[in-house]
Amino acid sequence: MLPHADPSxxxxxxxxxxxxxxxxxxxRGIVWVAASGSGELEDVLTRHPSISWVQLPWAxxxxxxxxxxxHRDDGRVWTSAKGSYARPVAEHALMLALAVLxxxxxxxxxxxxxxxxxxxxxxxxxxxxxxGGGITEELLGLLAPFGVHATVxxxxxxxxxxxARTVTDAALHEVLGDADLVFLAAALTDRTRGMIGAAxxxxxxxxxxxxxxxxxxxxxxxxxxxELASGRLGGAGLDVTDPEPLPPRHPLWELENAxxxxxxxxxxxxxxxxxxxxxxxxxxAFLGRSTWIxxxxxxxxx
Numbered sequence: 001m002l003p004h005a006d007p008s009x010x011x012x013x014x015x016x017x018x019x020x021x022x023x024x025x026x027x028r029g030i031v032w033v034a035a036s037g038s039g040e041l042e043d044v045l046t047r048h049p050s051i052s053w054v055q056l057p058w059a060x061x062x063x064x065x066x067x068x069x070x071h072r073d074d075g076r077v078w079t080s081a082k083g084s085y086a087r088p089v090a091e092h093a094l095m096l097a098l099a100v101l102x103x104x105x106x107x108x109x110x111x112x113x114x115x116x117x118x119x120x121x122x123x124x125x126x127x128x129x130x131x132g133g134g135i136t137e138e139l140l141g142l143l144a145p146f147g148v149h150a151t152v153x154x155x156x157x158x159x160x161x162x163x164a165r166t167v168t169d170a171a172l173h174e175v176l177g178d179a180d181l182v183f184l185a186a187a188l189t190d191r192t193r194g195m196i197g198a199a200x201x202x203x204x205x206x207x208x209x210x211x212x213x214x215x216x217x218x219x220x221x222x223x224x225x226x227e228l229a230s231g232r233l234g235g236a237g238l239d240v241t242d243p244e245p246l247p248p249r250h251p252l253w254e255l256e257n258a259x260x261x262x263x264x265x266x267x268x269x270x271x272x273x274x275x276x277x278x279x280x281x282x283x284x285a286f287l288g289r290s291t292w293i294x295x296x297x298x299x300x301x302x
Contacts, residue, residue: 006276009031016289017289029286038064038065041054042067053079055279056079056081057275060215062217065189065301077286083133084278085270085271086135088266088270088271089185089265090135090136091265093135093213098122101119101120101235104259106118123147124148126151127143127149128152129151129185130172130218131152131153132155133185136185140162144162151164154166172200173199178205184211184218184219190301191301194217195218196218201223201224201227206232206233209233210236211236212237216242225251228255228257235258239260239261244263
């Protein structure tokens, strides 16, 4: 484990029966907590071939894509935090959806009373959720009281509780044409990068709303800006963007039907204890006392 880990993470390893020591020749497992991506981690793995388990800090692993590809078949176990942060991210996604539907981005910008009849209710809408992981599962629970008709798009058409139907990503174009609200909660891989571009946005009905709490690269930003600027779409709520950070004076900051938050769906105060729980569980798995949680499919890329 890197020495600058939060004390709660160190305690988690020890609670599970592990020992925390500086990285050395005897190191067998590593909990990666650095903000850096593939480069530094690759150097550690090269210098310490005895490492057989790597725990990554985030739900998304795209920052480590090169390293994961290079070590795809070397026998190491790789785990991520996928699923750990699903609850706060789903909560944030719901907030963005409600805010955009209720015209909050536009209303928050005005400096005088402007009464109008604009705004939509979430109740009974046709909702598409792209991605079949923990965020989608949590969102389905949050959406249940609103009586939405939920369709999940995922790699395999296995049903999820709370969804009226589940389809594979081959049916994405089909379901977009009937969507009032689309949530993006999929991993960013070569397969999903740019999956929502001009063609997909054009399929959405007039007034549809897009919410992205996954990765900015899932969306072709210029295409989204064009659709939002035209006024045809109802709006977008984005906690992630491409590029990220979103530069000053970017059109997304200016559009009155766009709400951008700076990748804060899960803040450090929320995630540190959740990550500690994941580390404790996987340390126990590493010691043979339980099963892995959040194991990465190295061939799928998440």
